[in-house]
Amino acid sequence: MTGPESEGSPVRRAVCPGSFDPITNGHLDIIARASRLYDEVFVAVMINTSKKGLFDVDERIGLIREVTAEYANVRVEAHHGLLVDFCKDRDIPAIVKGLRAVSDFDYELQMAQMNNGLTGVETLFVPTNPTYSFLSSSLVKEVAAWGGDVSHLVPPQVLAALGDRLRKD
Template structure:
């Protein structure tokens, strides 16, 4: 079975993330969408909330499962018999960073990385930018899945 992981913080997931997940699901027998746990970072959403939103937004993809991990991604891959990492590229700066990560991951464990060019419609979309624009009342509904939009609006309203 060919398995790949789509790792990220997904705080929150965007339509750009989902585009990569959907495309990866056509290339691999199983795709694991893995939320990284970084206790030193304070996210807008808890890891459990992110996992729930991702499960809802990928429910139509039978070969996709959602999980979380902490520590080195290559250790998670080894423990789960995952041979490849899939990542989306929006820009040259993404490429520079992801290439270094891909080379390090391959050196550490032999895990390969598939760097996928993003859909140009989402080339400017990032979780950070979505949160910032939403916090100032900007329209981000077309940039995130419906469940994320609803929960993001509610979370920002809670915080005033």
């Protein structure tokens, strides 16, 4: 065995949670940056049964696995329930969240404090690359649905999947 486990060092794990409907270049930027800082990065596709997504969970997982394949230390899993339970089950002490704007911080700070209070898991905020500061999955879906060009906002595989899905609807 090689790497941190063979040397007796604990494996540094983190999770990047989200709905990823669909994954965007902004999400990928945060995942890539986390993958350079941690030995294992889990991408937790959070399931919200009260929301109808454009892509089902299995499709999202497939797309994320495809676009993160170059990162050997990234794992993608679905989770229904509290994120802190996902972390506890996998011995993950850190949540990595991208922040686009001050408005994100207000909400994310509350979540970080709740998560820490529940289980002691820490949240690390990573400022979004300014190129993606306006970007959200909802915005991508809306622009794509109206025929706008989102090719610079999502990976090619996601662009193709968006085109296929929107042509069907």
